[in-house]
Amino acid sequence: MRKIFTLCLFFLIQYVAVKAQSTGSFLVQGDVDKFYPVVFTDGNWGNNIATELEIGRSDTHINAPWRGSLISKFRFHNSVWGNGSSFADVEIQNNNGISGTTVSFVAGYKDATLQNGGFDFIIWLKGQTSYIYRSNAIQNPVIYDGVQKALPYQEVNGRAHGYKTTVDSYVNGGGKSTTGTLFTHDDGLNYMAGNLGLGTFDTKGSKLAVNGNIRAKEIKVEADNWPDYVFHEGYPVQSLPELEKYIKINKHLPDMPSAQKAENDGISLGEMNKLLLKRLEETTMQLIELNKKVDQQYQLIDQQNKRIDTLSVKNKPLKKKSK
Secondary structure (H helix, E strand, C coil): CHHHHHHHHHHHHHHHHHHHCEEEEEEECCCCCCEEEEEEECCCHHHCCCEEEEEEECCCCCCCCCCCCEEEEEEEECCCCCCCCCEEEEEEEECECCCCCECCCEEEEEECCCCCCCCEEEEEEECCEEEEEEECCCCCCEECCCCCCCCCEECCCCCEECCECCCCCCCCCEEEECCCCCCCCCCCCCCCCCCEEECCCCCCCCCEEECCCCCCCCCCCCCCCCHHHHHCCCCCCCCHHHHHHHHHHHCCCCCCCCHHHHHHHCCCHHHHHHHHHHHHHHHHHHHHHHHHHHHHHHHHHHHHHHHHHHHHHHHHHHHHHHC
């Protein structure tokens, strides 16, 4: 009897778990070049766990040839009048279209409950496109595409939201995004193949771009063609008159970037160190050459002074006789 009761309880738990999940599909109408607000629900807010929502379309030819495919997951917990544990962890994988351009289906997402007691979570999705969803909470997507629901979507005590025509900068269309901070405690290798932007989304093709200050105990820059060749015999060091003429015309030292170029393009730390060292070495050679000329002048002046002294000694008897 106890075994039968246990078995029934097990099936009941499984049934409740299955019923708690929500699956379905929906079509966002409107225009294909716009992204419309679709409102989902943080149905697990009162259960003290995060709501998980997956939205996908595996077949790239749904709705139209090469429309594109999407696999995404939203794990979120709404604010609801400002409760502090709200967050949104998002993973989005868009495919590339046949032309090689990126096809984007998600243009933005937002917790719509900061100033109200609702449970709405907005995701802006591409128009004229079908989507399949699965969630660990009951979902009934409400689509504000101007057909099924009139635009805009109005947050209670908050902003009104229309469609988007571009993807928001915070949306990572090819990977994961997190609301919170990231800690890795392992002292092994942490590898990143792509570019990294700190405080900026535009790395301008660099592996690391930082919009802000950097503090470090030491920075080591690998450099080649170190400018010790300045000290090689036969290196043409500019004369000071030639250097003066160049500066008057160009308003900066030879080989150095202009102020406008530095402001527009930035400067390479390794390259600038080489240029500065080159200029220092050339200046050193100019000082050495100038010092030689000064020594020659001192020698010439010393010789002239000796001649003057000699002539003064010879002229003394003549002065006495003249008296």
